[in-house]
Amino acid sequence: ATPTSIMVATGRAAELGILFRKGDALQSLRGVRTVALDKTGTLTQGRPSLTDFVVADGFDEDELLRLLASAEARSEHPIAQAVVRAAAERGLELAPAQSFSADPGFGVSAVVAGRRVEVGADRLMQRLGVSVAPFAEEAARLADEGRTPLYAAVDGRLAGIVAVADTIKPSTPAALAALHGLGLTVVMVTGDNRRTAEAVARRLGIDAVEAEVLPGGKVEVVERLRRAGLVAFVGDGINDAPALAAADVGIAIGTGTDVAIESADVVLMSGALTGVATAFALSRATMRNIA
Numbered sequence: 001a002t003p004t005s006i007m008v009a010t011g012r013a014a015e016l017g018i019l020f021r022k023g024d025a026l027q028s029l030r031g032v033r034t035v036a037l038d039k040t041g042t043l044t045q046g047r048p049s050l051t052d053f054v055v056a057d058g059f060d061e062d063e064l065l066r067l068l069a070s071a072e073a074r075s076e077h078p079i080a081q082a083v084v085r086a087a088a089e090r091g092l093e094l095a096p097a098q099s100f101s102a103d104p105g106f107g108v109s110a111v112v113a114g115r116r117v118e119v120g121a122d123r124l125m126q127r128l129g130v131s132v133a134p135f136a137e138e139a140a141r142l143a144d145e146g147r148t149p150l151y152a153a154v155d156g157r158l159a160g161i162v163a164v165a166d167t168i169k170p171s172t173p174a175a176l177a178a179l180h181g182l183g184l185t186v187v188m189v190t191g192d193n194r195r196t197a198e199a200v201a202r203r204l205g206i207d208a209v210e211a212e213v214l215p216g217g218k219v220e221v222v223e224r225l226r227r228a229g230l231v232a233f234v235g236d237g238i239n240d241a242p243a244l245a246a247a248d249v250g251i252a253i254g255t256g257t258d259v260a261i262e263s264a265d266v267v268l269m270s271g272a273l274t275g276v277a278t279a280f281a282l283s284r285a286t287m288r289n290i291a
């Protein structure tokens with residue numbers, strides 16, 4: 001590729017809202033076979049809302065939601081915001097939370113109104129020694145609908161489950177169709193529940209799923225995928241920065257976090273995912289003309 005043709009292509013890309021931070025990304029994209037995408041905030045809007053709430057016998061729905069939201073008020077996770085919003089919509093007043101701790105990929109713990117409150121993934125309950133059996137079937141049903149079930153424990157007793165769901169971005173189906181049209185293999189990478197991730201992937205026609213990936217684990221997934229050829233990773237979050245850097249081409253969503261943007265080779269200025277396919281198409285057109 002000549003410097004001029006690359007300049008022309010990156011200029012054209014910029015007009016389309018695709019920022020090539022590194023010139024050689026246009027060349028690297030040409031050889032990419034696999035596109036791995038983060039789920040939350042990349043394929044989806046990243047603003048989940050609470051959809052379901054099931055309480056165990058002996059627990060009051062509003063009282064449990066108040067405890068959960070009080071604990072989650074200290075977390076910045078989008079799931080936490082969904083729980084806090086749901087409590088606000090019911091007009092529930094939150095209590096201060098003490099001894100708060102958030103464990104990425106697991107959930108949160110806090111003491112609220114003298115009660116120990118824990119909310120998160122089934123692996124959090126496993127670690128606490130709280131059996132999820134009473135709600136496992138219900139959780140599986142919710143996950144099969146693409147919702148994320150979260151278990152709640154109060155004073156070490158299973159108190160109920162809440163489910164949150166995130167909306168697919170309007171641009172996602174068209175973007176995936178375009179990537180498939182270019183012959184690329186599409187992989188979803190997420191910290192979310194396996195069943196939930198698989199349900200979403202099935203709906204979107206995604207080729208493979210890497211689920212229940214711990215925050216540090218996205219890099220390992222990218223490294224593993226790279227054994228089969230060049231990999232592009234698309235993400236938006238702080239958690240995604242190492243994977244964006246490890247990929248042959250890191251593509252950040254411009255509406256995402258600064259850390260992700262700084263770790264990327266390519267930035268999509270709008271949140272629209274169709275820019276990923278456009279970047280590939282521009283790369284192919286440019287490299288074909290001058291190779």
Ligand code: ADP
Pocket residue numbers: 039040072075076077079080102103104105106107108119120121122148149150190191192193213214215239
């Ligand atoms: P992702 O970015 O894909 O959502 P995370 O690693 O942030 O992945 O979260 C993985 C899982 O950990 C969530 O699906 C949820 O089950 C649990 N989790 C993380 N943070 C929280 C939280 N604040 N409240 C409840 N559950 C949480």
Ligand code: MG
Pocket residue numbers: 038039040041042046235236237
């Ligand atoms: Mg994300």
